[in-house]
Amino acid sequence: MFKTNNIPISVVWETTLKCNMKCIHCGSSAGQNRRNELTTKEGLKLCEDLNKLGTRLISLMGGEPLLRKDWNIFAHHIKNLGMNVTIMSNGFLIDEKIISELLKIDPYAVTISLDGGTKKIHNNIRGLDTSFDHCINSLKLLTDANLPTTVITTIHKQNLKELPIIRDFLLNKGIAWQIQMATPFGRFPRNLMLSKEEFYSAALFISTLKKQYSIKELPVMGAHNFGYHSKILPNIMLLPWIGCQAGLTTLGIQSDGSIKGCLSLPDNFIEGNIRKKSVIKIWNDTNSFSYNRNFKKDDLTGKCRNCKHGKRCRGGCLTVSKSLTEKNHGDPYCLRLIEDEILFS
C-alpha cells in the first residue's frame, strides 16, 4: 500500500437507497433500502475518515436522503469537522421544520430535482402524482429562507422539450440550474435516451442561455456529461473539462459502504467496502481506481483514440462510455465527435 497524492475533494454519499419516488431515469433503481445500510455510528466514522483524507465536500444523496432519520446528525457532524455538506433531494419532504434544520446546518447547496416544467411530465417521470407541487413548494421555501438552492434537471426523450418552460420558471430566482443527460443504467431504458441530435440541441440550448442571460439572471450549466472540446460551442460546463475525476478528486459511497470512484458507475467498479477495509485504506491502495489513476493514451477507445484532446479528456464521461459501448474512455456523446458526424460531414 502507498499513500496517493490524490485527494477525494468531493464525495457523494448515498446514505440510503430508500426513495419515495420511482423515477424512470434512476440509475440506481432506488426504492427499497439496500440490505445492511450503514448505521449512524458507521456513517459518523466514515465522515471522520473522509475528513482525514482531505475531503472538502460531502453530498448526501439517496434514494432520498431525508428519509433517513439521522440525515441531520450526519450533516451537522460534517460541518463540525470543517467540511461542506450538500443535500441532494427530490424536495418531497422539505417543510418548514426541515428548512429550520437546514438553516442551522448552513449547507453548501440544497439540490432539488425538477424534471418537467409541467405537472404532467414531472409527475409522470417521478412516478408520483403530487411530486411537482411538493417540488415547487420546496423551492419556494428554500429560496425564501435564502438557502443556496440548485435545480437539477435530468433530460431524456420525455422531457427535452420542457427545458424552455423550466428556464422561464427559474429566471431571476437566484437558483442555480444544472442540466444533465440521463444514461441507460438502472431503471432507465436505452430507448428513452436522447439521440445525438437531441443531445446537441440541448447543448445549443444551454449555450444560448449562457449568452442571453447574465449569471445573476440565470446561473445555468451543463453537467459533466455535456462536453467535450466542441469546435462550434463555447464551454457549457462551469469550467473546461479536465477528464473524468472518479478516483482522482471524487469518490462515491453506496449506502452499504461500497466504494466507487463515481456513484453512477456500475457495480463492477466497486473498489471495496468500508466494513472490510477503511475508506482511507481503499483510497490509498495502489490498485484502486486504476482506470483513471493509471490511465494511458492507449486506453482510449472508439473515435477518442484519434482525438488530439484524448490524453487530457480521457474519453469523456466514464459512465456514459461504459453504458453505451461497454468500454472505458470512449464516450460517444461528445460534442466534438457529434459535430464531425452531423455538422461537418
Next chain:
Amino acid sequence: MNKKISKINTKLTNLGQTLGLDKTDILKARRTTRNIISMALLTGIFLLLGHIIMPGGPAGLYYTGVSIKDFKILFGGF
C-alpha cells in the same frame, strides 16, 4: 468556404428549432475568440482563487450538484 459555413449554420438552426431557439440567438451563442479567452482567464482565476478559498479548489465544481456558491466564487458574487 462560405457555403460550408452556411451549411453548418443551417444545420445548427435546425437543431436549435427542437427547443424553440431563434436563428440569431443560436449564431450568437457560437464559440468566439472572446469566449475562448474569457474561459482561459476564468480558469486561471479559478485555480488561483479556488486554492486560496478552499484547498483543491471550490468543492462543488467536481461532478456532483453545482451550488450557487460556485457561480459566486467564479463570477465574483455577480
